[in-house]
Structures are given as structure tokens and as C-alpha cells.
Amino acid sequence: MSAGDIILLGISSCLLGERVRYDGNHKRDDLILKQLGPRIHVMSICPEVGIGLGVPRPPIQLVSEGGAVRAVGVDDPSLDVTEQLTLFAQQLSPQLQAVSGFIFKSRSPSCGMHSTECYSANNDVSLGSGLLAAEIMRRNPRLPVTEEIRLYDPVARDNFMERVVAYHRRQHTGSG
Numbered sequence: 001m002s003a004g005d006i007i008l009l010g011i012s013s014c015l016l017g018e019r020v021r022y023d024g025n026h027k028r029d030d031l032i033l034k035q036l037g038p039r040i041h042v043m044s045i046c047p048e049v050g051i052g053l054g055v056p057r058p059p060i061q062l063v064s065e066g067g068a069v070r071a072v073g074v075d076d077p078s079l080d081v082t083e084q085l086t087l088f089a090q091q092l093s094p095q096l097q098a099v100s101g102f103i104f105k106s107r108s109p110s111c112g113m114h115s116t117e118c119y120s121a122n123n124d125v126s127l128g129s130g131l132l133a134a135e136i137m138r139r140n141p142r143l144p145v146t147e148e149i150r151l152y153d154p155v156a157r158d159n160f161m162e163r164v165v166a167y168h169r170r171q172h173t174g175s176g
């Protein structure tokens with residue numbers, strides 16, 4: 001297998017079994033990992049560890065304030081890591097030029113992709129994207145992205161992998 005045959009995917013670190021969640025646990029997903037196959041190599045990314053929150057750490061959540069979404073502590077709203085998470089995602093940009101897709105952990109205030117609960121001041125709940133996922137999607141609108149829960153559906157999984165392979169081909173040949 002040559003280097004050009006290898007496809008690099010970004011993936012939320014906890015899905016790989018790394019104990020990086022706020023409670024010291026992981027969310028390893030063998031069903032997904034077994035489906036990836038030998039061509040796929042992964043770039044493991046945990047934004048909350050990346051900004052220095054540590055493990056374990058106080059949980060954070062998304063809140064909407066005047067149209068803006070912020071990531072703040074569940075128990076201590078004065079803990080606001082919005083800028084740090086956004087900056088982390090921006091600084092990741094050069095490394096992400098090498099990936100051909102990204103698998104995000106669903107429902108996370110950092111990694112969720114349209115699946116994360118976001119609370120308004122009057123406690124209304126809507127679904128939004130975690131701050132890392134939102135920034136990656138904003139900066140790379142053509143990058144194939146998904147969440148682990150979507151990959152349980154074989155049709156969605158095949159569709160995602162087809163998009164990844166096509167994106168990889170364009171990266172390496174400029175065509176496809």
C-alpha cells in the first residue's frame with residue numbers, strides 16, 4: 001500500500017477509546033472502528049484536552065446569548081471556554097489540510113455536529129453544533145463530516161466513505 005492509498009480521517013479522541021472525557025471515561029465505538037478498514041488512518045483530536053482543561057474536568061455546555069453560542073461550565077457559568085475552543089479549532093486548520101474527512105462525537109459541546117443541546121436564558125433547548133465542529137465545518141465546507149451515531153446506518157456509512165474517498169482523490173490528483 002503506497003502513501004497515496006492511505007486515507008487520513010480526523011476523529012474525536014474519545015471514540016478511539018482514549019480516556020479524555022470530562023469524567024475520565026471514553027466512548028470507544030468498536031462498531032465504527034471495525035468498519036474503517038486498513039486504508040484508514042486516524043488523527044485523534046480532543047479539543048477540551050487540547051485547550052488544557054484536563055481530565056477529569058468540570059463539564060461544559062452550550063448556551064445561546066443574544067444570537068451567539070458560548071461554551072460555559074454546567075455548574076459554574078463563569079467558566080467560559082468559547083474563545084479557547086474557537087482558537088484551538090483555528091490553529092488546527094493547517095493540520096486538517098491532510099485529512100479527508102472527520103468523525104465527530106455526537107452531542108458534545110465541543111465535537112457534536114447539529115446534535116448538541118444548546119440552552120437559552122429562558123431554558124429553551126435547541127440543537128446546535130459544538131464549537132470545534134462548527135469552526136471546522138465553517139472553514140472546510142467541502143470536507144466530508146459526520147458523527148458516530150450516523151454511521152450505524154449502513155447506507156449513511158457507505159455514503160460517508162464514498163465522499164471521503166472522492167475528497168481524498170481530489171486532494172491527491174486535483175480531479176474526481
Ligand code: SF4
Pocket residue numbers: 012013014015020021022045046047048049105108110111
Ligand atoms: S467529545 Fe470531543 S471534547 Fe469531548 S471527550 Fe470526546 S474528543 Fe474530547
